[in-house]
Amino acid sequence: MKGMTIKAALFKLRAFIALIFIFSFFAFTADAFLSSTNLIILTKHVAINAILAIGMTFVILTSGIDLSVGSIVGLCGMIAGLLIDKGLVIEFLNVVIYFEIWVIVIISVIVGFIFGCINGFIITRFSVAPFIATLGMLYVARGFALLINDGATFPNLIGKEELNNTGFPLIGSGTFLSLPYTIWVMFILALIAVFLTTRTKFGRHMYAIGGNTKAANLSGVNVNGVTLLTYGLSGFCAGVVGVIVTSQLISSHPATGTTWELNAIAAVVLGGTSLMGGRGSIGGTIIGAFVIGVLSNGMILEGVSSFWQKVIMGSIIVLAVMIDQLQTKFIEKDD
Amino acid sequence: MEKILEAKNINKVYPGVVALDSVNFNVYKAKVNVLVGENGAGKSTLMKILSGVEKQTSGELFLNNKILEINSTKDAEENSIGIIHQELNFFPNLSVHENIFIANEILNSHKTINVNKQISLTKELMLKLKQDINPNSRLESLRIGQQQIVEIAKALQKKTQILIMDEPSSALSKNEASVLFDVIKELTNQGVTIIYISHKLEEIMQIGDVITVLRDSKFICEEQISKIDIPWITEQMVGKRSFESVNDSQAKIGNKVIEAKSIYLKKSKSEEFLLDNISFNSKSGEILSFYGLMGSGRTELLEIIMGLIKDFDGSIYLENNKLSQTSISKRISKGIVLVPEDRQGQGLVQCLSVLSNTLLSKISKKISDFFLNSNQERSAVNKAIDYLGIKVSNSDNLITSLSGGNQQKVVIAKALETNPKLLMLDEPTRGVDIGAKQEIFYIMKKLAEKGLSIIFVSSEIKEVLAVADRVLVLAKGKITKELTGSELTEDSLVKHSQG
Ligand SMILES: Nc1ncnc2c1ncn2[C@@H]1O[C@H](COP(=O)(O)OP(=O)(O)OP(=O)(O)O)[C@@H](O)[C@H]1O
Ligand SMILES: [Mg+2]
Numbered sequence: 001m002k003g004m005t006i007k008a009a010l011f012k013l014r015a016f017i018a019l020i021f022i023f024s025f026f027a028f029t030a031d032a033f034l035s036s037t038n039l040i041i042l043t044k045h046v047a048i049n050a051i052l053a054i055g056m057t058f059v060i061l062t063s064g065i066d067l068s069v070g071s072i073v074g075l076c077g078m079i080a081g082l083l084i085d086k087g088l089v090i091e092f093l094n095v096v097i098y099f100e101i102w103v104i105v106i107i108s109v110i111v112g113f114i115f116g117c118i119n120g121f122i123i124t125r126f127s128v129a130p131f132i133a134t135l136g137m138l139y140v141a142r143g144f145a146l147l148i149n150d151g152a153t154f155p156n157l158i159g160k161e162e163l164n165n166t167g168f169p170l171i172g173s174g175t176f177l178s179l180p181y182t183i184w185v186m187f188i189l190a191l192i193a194v195f196l197t198t199r200t201k202f203g204r205h206m207y208a209i210g211g212n213t214k215a216a217n218l219s220g221v222n223v224n225g226v227t228l229l230t231y232g233l234s235g236f237c238a239g240v241v242g243v244i245v246t247s248q249l250i251s252s253h254p255a256t257g258t259t260w261e262l263n264a265i266a267a268v269v270l271g272g273t274s275l276m277g278g279r280g281s282i283g284g285t286i287i288g289a290f291v292i293g294v295l296s297n298g299m300i301l302e303g304v305s306s307f308w309q310k311v312i313m314g315s316i317i318v319l320a321v322m323i324d325q326l327q328t329k330f331i332e333k334d335d
Numbered sequence: 336m337e338k339i340l341e342a343k344n345i346n347k348v349y350p351g352v353v354a355l356d357s358v359n360f361n362v363y364k365a366k367v368n369v370l371v372g373e374n375g376a377g378k379s380t381l382m383k384i385l386s387g388v389e390k391q392t393s394g395e396l397f398l399n400n401k402i403l404e405i406n407s408t409k410d411a412e413e414n415s416i417g418i419i420h421q422e423l424n425f426f427p428n429l430s431v432h433e434n435i436f437i438a439n440e441i442l443n444s445h446k447t448i449n450v451n452k453q454i455s456l457t458k459e460l461m462l463k464l465k466q467d468i469n470p471n472s473r474l475e476s477l478r479i480g481q482q483q484i485v486e487i488a489k490a491l492q493k494k495t496q497i498l499i500m501d502e503p504s505s506a507l508s509k510n511e512a513s514v515l516f517d518v519i520k521e522l523t524n525q526g527v528t529i530i531y532i533s534h535k536l537e538e539i540m541q542i543g544d545v546i547t548v549l550r551d552s553k554f555i556c557e558e559q560i561s562k563i564d565i566p567w568i569t570e571q572m573v574g575k576r577s578f579e580s581v582n583d584s585q586a587k588i589g590n591k592v593i594e595a596k597s598i599y600l601k602k603s604k605s606e607e608f609l610l611d612n613i614s615f616n617s618k619s620g621e622i623l624s625f626y627g628l629m630g631s632g633r634t635e636l637l638e639i640i641m642g643l644i645k646d647f648d649g650s651i652y653l654e655n656n657k658l659s660q661t662s663i664s665k666r667i668s669k670g671i672v673l674v675p676e677d678r679q680g681q682g683l684v685q686c687l688s689v690l691s692n693t694l695l696s697k698i699s700k701k702i703s704d705f706f707l708n709s710n711q712e713r714s715a716v717n718k719a720i721d722y723l724g725i726k727v728s729n730s731d732n733l734i735t736s737l738s739g740g741n742q743q744k745v746v747i748a749k750a751l752e753t754n755p756k757l758l759m760l761d762e763p764t765r766g767v768d769i770g771a772k773q774e775i776f777y778i779m780k781k782l783a784e785k786g787l788s789i790i791f792v793s794s795e796i797k798e799v800l801a802v803a804d805r806v807l808v809l810a811k812g813k814i815t816k817e818l819t820g821s822e823l824t825e826d827s828l829v830k831h832s833q834g
Contacts, residue, residue, distance in 0.1 A: 199707050201699065204691055211684035218643065218681050219695040219749065220667035278686040 015272055015287045018320070022291060026298035033301055040180065044248075046293035047186035048241055050286055052264035053271075054193045055116075055237030057285045058230040060268050061197070063210040063277025064130035066231060068119060068137035069238040069264060072112050073257030074145040076242030080108040081154030081252030084165055098163040105171070109239035115141055116235015120228030134231075138261070145254040155251040172248030182244050186286075189237070193282045206230060210277025266317050267292055272324060291320075336545075338400075339364040339528050340385070340416075340497060345394035347380050349736065351728045354380040356552040357394070361545075362497065367519060367529045369539050369560065372549035373572055373768040374740025375726035378532050379421050381549075382499050385530075386418040387411035417495030419486050421502045421532070421739045421766065422679055427475035432457040434474055435489045460488040465514045476603075479677050480506045480629050487515065491522075498522065499530040502739065504538060505766045506676075508629040508794050516542050534740070534768050535795075536565045548572055573770050586780070588804070589619035591655065592788035593640060593671070593757050598649035600635055609635060610647070611812035617757070622779060622789045624799045627809035627832050633792045634676055636809075637759045640790075641673040642666045653757070668698045670756030674747055674763050676792075682746040683734050690716045690730040692745050696753045719748040724774060739766040747775065751782075758782060759790040764798060776802050796825050808832050 026033045033039075052069050059066045087098040099107070115137065122133045159166035174181050197203035205226045208216040217223045238257075246252040271288030273280025295316065299309045340362035347355040355377045362368045370378050383389040385396070387408040396403040398414055405411050411418075425434050432453040441456070443449040457470035466484050474482060483506045490498060504512045519529055519542055533539055539546065540560060548555040548571040555571050594616040602609045609632045617623040625633045638644045640651060642663045651658045653669060661669075675681040683692055693716050699705060716730045723744045727737055734742060743766055750758060760779070764772045779789055779802055793799055799806060800823060808816040808831040816831035 201705050201707065204687075204695070204707065207687060207691070208684045208695055211686040212680075214681050215684050216695070217663060218641070218673065218675055220664040220698070220753070221695065222662065222664050278684070 014324075015270065015284055015291070015320075019287050019291050019294065022294050022298070026294065026301065030298055030301040033298060038297070038301070040183075042293055042297040044180055044182050045297065046289050047182045048245060049260070049263050049267055049292060050186050050289035051189055051237050051241050051244075052260060053267035053285045053289050054189055054282060055234030056261075056264040056268050057193070057271075057273055057280060057282055058197075058206060059130070059234050060265075060273050060275060061206045061210050061277055061280055062227050062230050063213075063275075064123065064227065064230065065134065065265070065275075066116075066119065066234045067131065067134040067261050068115070068141055069234060069241075070257040070260035070262075071138045071141035071145065072115050072235055072238035073242040073245065073260060074254055075115065075141045075148075076108045076112045076239040077246035077252040077256050078145045078148040078154070078254055079111050080104055080168075080243050080246050081157055082148050083107065084157045084159055084168055085154045087163075098165050101159070101165055101168050104165070104168070105243050108243050109236060112239020112242060113232050113236040116238070117228060117232040119235065120231030123231065124224040124228050142254075142258075145256075148254070151254060153251055153253045157246065157250050157252065168247055169250045170247070172244060172246075172250070182248070185240065185244065189240070190282060190286055197282055202226060202229070207278055210279075212278075263292065270317060270320050292317075336363040336366065338362070339398070340403075341397040341400075342381065342385070343395050343397065345381065345384060345396075346392045347377070347384065347389065348392045351732075352736075353552050355384075355391070355394075358549065358552070358554045360547055360554070361557060362528060362530060363545055364528050365523050365526045366544040367523060367531050367542050369543035369546045370530060370532045370549065371534075371536075371539065371546060371568060371572055374744075374766075374771055375738040376549040376572075377552045378549060379501055379738060382418060382501050382530065382532070385411065386416055386499060388418075412493075412495075415496035416499070417490050417493050417497070418499040419490045419501060419503050421505075423479075423482055423486050425474050425482060425486065428473065430471050430473055431468055431477075431485055432470040434485055435460070435492055437489075439493070456492070457488070460492060463491075464488060464518065466511075478630060480508060480511055483507060484511065487518075491518070495527070497528045497530065499532075501532045502534070502766055503531075504533055504535060506762075509796075511629070512538065534766065534772075536568055536769065539568070540565060550574065569769060572768070586620040586783040586786075586804075588621045589786060591616045592619050592653065593617050593790075594652040594655075595636075595640065596650050596652070598636070598639060598647055598651075600632070600639065600644065600647040608812045610639075613649075613809075613812075613814060615807055615814065617788045617790055619756070619786045619788050620783050622783050622791055622802050622804050624791045624793070624803035624806045625809055626793075626796070626799055626806050626828050629794065631809040631832070632812060633809060634761055637673055637761055637790065637792065640757075640759065641671060643673075664698075667696055667753050667755075670754070671759070672696065672750045672753050672755040672757070673759045674750045674761060676761040676765070678743055678746050678765070682749075683742060685733075685735050687734060688731050689720075689725075689727050689734050689737065689745060692734045693719055693730075693748045694752060696749050698753055715752070716748075719752065722751075723748050723778070724771060740768055740771060743767050744771065751778075755787065757788045757790065759792075761792045762794065763791070764793065764795070772798075796828055799828065800825065 055069065056066055083099055083104045087096040089096050119134050119137050122128050123130050157168050159168055171181060176184055205221045208221055209223055209226060213223060245256055267288035268285050269275065270291050271280065271284030273284060295313060296309060299312065338361055342358065342360040344357045344359065345355050346357055358381060360381060372378050380389065384391045387405045387410050390406060396405060403414065426437065435457055436453050441449045441452045454470045461468050464484055464487065468481055468484065474485065483503065487503055504515060507515060523529060531543065543560040545557065546560050547557045550572060596614050598610050598613040599608055600610040613636065625636065627633055635644060639647050642661060645660065653671065684695065690712060694712055720727060720730065725744045726741050734745060747763060763775060767775065783789055791802060804819065806818045806823060806828065807814050808828060810832050818827055
C-alpha cells in the first residue's frame with residue numbers, strides 16, 4: 001500500500017510476527033519441533049481447525065456466530081461411515097446401495113452444507129439470533145450423529161473390494177508432493193476464501209452486512225441471501241473436516257468434533273476478526289489457527305501437563321486480544 | 336468583547352491529510368461564535384480538538400489567557416467545555432431520559448438511578464425546547480430531527496460554560512430551529528459562550544455575533560457579523576463572490592415513471608393514518624418535490640416506493656407495470672434508488688472504504704460482475720469523486736475519515752452509480768456546503784435533462800423553490816395541494832403545509 005509507514009505495516013503484520021516469535025521459541029527450546037515429521041503432524045492438526053475457522057470467518061464477518069460446526073463435523077463423519085459400512089438402505093424397496101468413495105465424500109459434504117443452510121434459513125427467515133439458532137443445531141446435529149448408529153462407532157472403514165468402495169483412508173493419509181492431502185485441502189480452501197472475501201461482490205457484501213445491515217439492505221445487498229450462504233459455507237467446511245477426520249482415523253465416532261467450534265472461534269478472533277462483524281480477513285484466521293496449533297504442539301513437546309496447557313492456551317487467547325485492543329487505540333491516537 | 340478561549344497555530348495532520356494548518360480561532364465570552372468553511376475545511380476537526388476527542392499535532396489552547404491542556408473529553412468537561420457532535424452518537428436502544436443522563440445518572444440515596452427525577456428533568460428540558468417528546472420513548476423510534484433535539488437537550492443538561500454546536504440545525508425543521516435559536520439567546524444572556532457551525536448562511540446572519548472563516552485547512556479571517564452580508568461569507572469561504580443560480584432546465588417532461596395509487600400507511604402502534612389515500616405520479620425529466628412539516632410522512636412515502644416499508648395498502652407502478660413485493664435489490668436493478676435521510680444509520684457502512692461504499696449498490700449485469708475488477712472500480716470511483724467534488728486523498732481510506740459533507744456526497748455517488756430511472760433524494764443537502772449544494776442541484780437538473788425522474792424532499796423551502804418543477808404539499812396524511820410554475824411561492828407552500 002502506498003504511503004503506509006513502517007509502524008503501520010508492522011502493526012498490520014502483528015499476528016504474523018507473534019507467530020514467528022512463538023515458532024522460533026519452540027524451535028530453539030524443543031528438540032523435536034523442527035523435524036519434518038513433527039512439522040507435518042502440526043500442520044495437519046492446524047489444517048483441521050483452519051478449515052473450520054475459514055467458514056467461521058465468513059459467518060463472523062457478517063456479525064454472526066456458528067456454534068454448530070463441531071456437531072456437524074461429527075454428523076458428516078458418521079454419514080460417511082454409514083455409507084461405507086452399511087450403504088444406503090432403502091427399506092421399502094428392500095435394497096442397499098453402496099456408493100463409490102468420491103460419491104460418499106460429496107454426499108457427506110453436501111449434508112454439512114445443508115445443515116449450515118438450515119441454520120442460515122432459521123436465522124434469516126425467522127430472525128432468530130445466530131447464537132441461539134446454532135446452539136440449537138449444536139444439539140440437533142449431535143443427536144443425529146448419535147442416532148445414526150445408536151451411539152456406536154463405525155470402525156475399520158476400509159471398504160470392500162467387491163462393493164467397489166475401498167480407498168477411503170487414502171484421503172487422510174495420502175500425500176501429494178510429499179505433503180498430506182489434508183494440508184492441500186486447507187491451502188486450496190484458504191485461497192478460494194481469500195478470493196471470495198477480497199475479490200467478489202459476495203465478499204464485499206459480507207463485510208457490508210457486518211458493518212451496517214440497514215445501509216447494506218438499502219443499498220440493494222441481498223442481506224438474507226448472503227447471510228444464509230455464509231452459514232451454508234460454514235457447514236460445508238465442517239462437512240469437509242468431518243470427512244477428513246473420519247478418513248484419518250479410519251473410523252467414525254459420533255462424538256468427534258465436540259467443542260471444536262470453540263477452537264475455530266479462537267482462531268478467528270486471534271486472527272484479528274472482530275466479533276462485531278465487518279472487520280477481519282482470512283489471512284488473519286489462518287495465522288490464528290497456526291498460533292493455536294504451534295502453541296499446543298510446542299507445549300506437548302516441552303512436556304507441559306495437559307491441564308496447564310489449557311490454562312496457558314486460554315490466557316494467551318485473551319491476552320492476544322487485549323494487546324490487539326490496546327495497540328489499536330495506541331495507533332489511532334498516534335497518527 | 337472578552338476573549339474566553341483561544342486556539343493559536345493549531346496544526347492537525349492525519350496520514351496523508353493536513354486537516355488544520357496553523358489555524359487561529361478566537362472565542363468571545365457570552366457570544367455566538369460562528370465557524371464556517373466548505374466541507375472538509377477542518378471545522379469539525381478543530382472542535383474535536385477543543386473538546387478533547389482529538390489531540391492537535393502542534394499548537395496551543397488558552398482558556399482565559401491561561402494555557403490549557405486538553406488530552407481527553409474528561410479534561411474538556413472539567414474545563415466546562417461541552418459539544419454537540421455533527422454525527423449524532425446516541426444509544427438507539429435506550430430511552431430519551433437514559434440517553435440524556437448517560438454516564439451522568441441521577442442517583443438516589445441507595446445508589447440506584449432515580450428514574451422519576453430523570454424523567455421530570457427531561458420533561459423540563461423538552462418544555463424548554465418546545466418539543467413533545469416522551470422521555471420514555473426509545474431513541475431509535477424518533478425521527479432524526481427529534482434525535483438531534485435529544486442530543487441538544489443532553490448538552491444543555493450538562494450546564495457547560497462553553498457549548499460547541501457542530502451543525503445542530505442540519506436535521507431540524509424551521510420551527511425546531513427557531514426554538515433552538517431562542518435557547519441559544521437565553522444561554523448567551525446567562526453568560527454561556529456558544530461556538531456554532533452551520534452551512535445555513537441565513538441563520539448565521541440571524542443569530543451570530545462573530546464569524547471565523549476556514550478555507551483549505553487555513554484560517555482566513557474573523558469579522559463582526561453586523562459588518563458583513565451573505566455574499567461576503569461565500570466569497571471568504573470559496574474565494575469567489577457568488578454562484579450563478581441554477582439556470583432553468585431544458586428538460587422535456589415525458590412519460591410517467593412511477594405512479595402510486597391510493598397509498599395508506601398506519602402510524603406505528605396506532606389506528607391513525609400517517610398516509611391517507613395518497614396518489615401521485617412522477618414523470619421522466621421532471622423534478623418532483625414533496626413539501627410538508629417534519630413528520631408529515633414524506634420519508635415514509637419514499638421508503639414505500641423503495642420497498643423498505645412493506646406493510647402498506649395501495650399499489651405502485653413503475654412505467655405502468657405493477658411493482659409487486661419485490662426486494663430492494665430487484666427495485667434497484669429496475670432503476671429505483673433512494674438517498675436516505677439518515678446517512679450514518681442507512682447510508683454508509685462505516686467500516687468500509689470510500690471505494691467500497693460508493694460501489695455497494697452497483698448492480699450485476701453479467702456473471703463476470705460477480706468478480707471485482709479493481710482497475711475498473713478505481714476509475715469508476717475516481718470519476719464519481721471528480722464529478723461530485725468529493726474531498727478525499729485516497730479512495731481506499733475509511734469512509735469515516737471524510738468530513739460530514741463529503742460522506743453525504745459519497746451516499747449520493749452510490750445512488751448515481753446504479754444508473755437509476757427514478758432517483759429519490761431525502762434531504763440530500765444535509766451538512767453540505769453552499770458550493771456543493773449548488774453542485775448537487777446542478778447535477779439533479781442535468782440528470783432530469785437526461786430523462787430521469789427525480790423526487791426531492793427537503794425541509795428548506797428555498798431549496799424546494801430552487802429546483803422543483805412541481806411540488807405536492809403534504810399535511811395530515813393527505814396531499815393538500817399541487818403547485819407548479821408561478822404558483823410555487825414560499826407563502827403558498829407554508830400555507831398549504833399547515834393543512
Ligand atoms: N480520522 C481522520 N483520518 C483522516 N482524515 C481525516 C480524519 N478526520 C478528518 N479527516 C480529514 O480532515 C479534513 C477536515 O475534516 P473536518 O471533518 O474537520 O471538515 P469539516 O470542516 O467539519 O467539514 P463538513 O462541513 O463537511 O463537516 C477532511 O479532509 C477530512 O477528510
Ligand atoms: Mg464537520
